[in-house]
Amino acid sequence: MKLTETQIQDLYTFTRQHFVEHYDLQTELVDHLANDIETQWQEQPKLSFEDAKNKAFKKFGIFGFMDAIEQKQKAMNKRYRGYLWNELKKWFELPQIISTLALFLLFYLAFSSDFVAISSMIFYMIIGAWVTYKTIQLNRQFRRRKELSNKKWMLEEMIFRQAGATSLIFLSQIHNVFIISDELLTSIYAIVGLSIAFTALVLVNYISFEIIPNKAEKLLNETYPEFSL
Amino acid sequence: MSNSKLYKGSLTTIILKLLNEHDKMYGYEITQKVKALTKGELKITEGALYPALHKLEAEGLLDVEVAKVDNRLRKYYKLTETGTKETVNKLEELAEYIKTMQALVNPKLV
Numbered sequence: 001m002k003l004t005e006t007q008i009q010d011l012y013t014f015t016r017q018h019f020v021e022h023y024d025l026q027t028e029l030v031d032h033l034a035n036d037i038e039t040q041w042q043e044q045p046k047l048s049f050e051d052a053k054n055k056a057f058k059k060f061g062i063f064g065f066m067d068a069i070e071q072k073q074k075a076m077n078k079r080y081r082g083y084l085w086n087e088l089k090k091w092f093e094l095p096q097i098i099s100t101l102a103l104f105l106l107f108y109l110a111f112s113s114d115f116v117a118i119s120s121m122i123f124y125m126i127i128g129a130w131v132t133y134k135t136i137q138l139n140r141q142f143r144r145r146k147e148l149s150n151k152k153w154m155l156e157e158m159i160f161r162q163a164g165a166t167s168l169i170f171l172s173q174i175h176n177v178f179i180i181s182d183e184l185l186t187s188i189y190a191i192v193g194l195s196i197a198f199t200a201l202v203l204v205n206y207i208s209f210e211i212i213p214n215k216a217e218k219l220l221n222e223t224y225p226e227f228s229l
Numbered sequence: 230m231s232n233s234k235l236y237k238g239s240l241t242t243i244i245l246k247l248l249n250e251h252d253k254m255y256g257y258e259i260t261q262k263v264k265a266l267t268k269g270e271l272k273i274t275e276g277a278l279y280p281a282l283h284k285l286e287a288e289g290l291l292d293v294e295v296a297k298v299d300n301r302l303r304k305y306y307k308l309t310e311t312g313t314k315e316t317v318n319k320l321e322e323l324a325e326y327i328k329t330m331q332a333l334v335n336p337k338l339v
Contacts, residue, residue, distance in 0.1 A: 005300050028256060028304045032275065035257035061276035071280035075287035226295035226302050 001041045003034045007049055014053065018065050023151035024224060025072050029065060033057065076154045083219060087207045103202060107195035123198060127205065134209035138163060141213070155223050159216050163208040240281050242323050245290070245308070245316040253294060253307040256282060282306060290315050 011030040020026050036056035040047055057064065091100045110119035142160035146152065212219070220227050247262055248254060260278060285291045290312035294305045308316065
């Protein structure tokens with residue numbers, strides 16, 4: 001006996017109730033539960049759907065789906081970082097390396113000048129404003145995408161809603177930068193170090209907030225064979 | 230008989246070996262095959278299987294394919310080229326482990 005469409009949808013709801021928010025993991029677990037239920041029905045055809053479902057879920061142990069959720073998040077984070085790294089590498093190859101060097105030079109000149117504190121504050125404000133604007137824009141885009149399809153893909157959420165995670169860490173170091181600036185960087189290593197940090201900050205933000213979201217469809221199709229099914 | 234603690238570290242190796250012998254498999258199928266192969270001695274808990282599969286996928290050892298079966302989607306796993314090489318390594322490691330344990334368990338006759 002095979003499960004009906006309604007029963008399959010019930011399983012999707014069941015996984016969501018047990019904290020599986022994302023369609024990709026829901027689908028895999030739904031198929032597993034469905035297979036288990038169908039196997040149970042081969043031996044006990046009179047068993048109710050509810051009882052069979054609960055028996056199937058019990059086999060996941062006391063933590064239910066939690067381990068699967070945690071591991072899937074880790075795996076997807078790793079994948080996202082891989083995409084970020086692939087994009088970042090391109091900025092050190094021709095022709096983009098020219099832009100990277102120009103950016104570095106801009107920061108280097110600013111931090112070698114007498115206006116280190118002001119420069120760094122202005123840079124932080126510009127970056128912060130742009131990051132805030134892009135975060136709002138991407139969240140809006142994500143909401144619009146969810147109006148069209150109520151399936152929430154883990155990677156999609158990472159691309160549109162969690163893009164700022166890395167940059168927030170950088171931005172939160174602002175007080176450290178001010179302390180450095182107050183000492184008026186005299187060491188060439190400090191100036192180069194700070195210039196590299198800002199160059200990296202700009203590149204990572206640009207990739208997370210602009211490049212990767214623009215490639216979302218391609219990356220989602222690459223990650224999920226079922227995305228276009 | 231519950232001997233799951235002895236098998237715990239070998240889950241990855243078991244998954245890789247099974248996939249090495251079959252073109253592609255889905256999660257539920259893997260649990261059933263392990264049960265059949267080990268005559269019920271080893272039951273992979275579902276709570277352990279899926280994390281292991283996703284980890285292997287993240288490490289590039291497994292590739293995935295999705296197909297529409299009955300009225301749902303089914304995710305199949307298969308070994309990548311790296312995965313096939315890693316299977317050989319893991320099986321050698323396990324063979325070495327068994328050899329060492331054998332030496333410990335069987336007293337040497339003087």
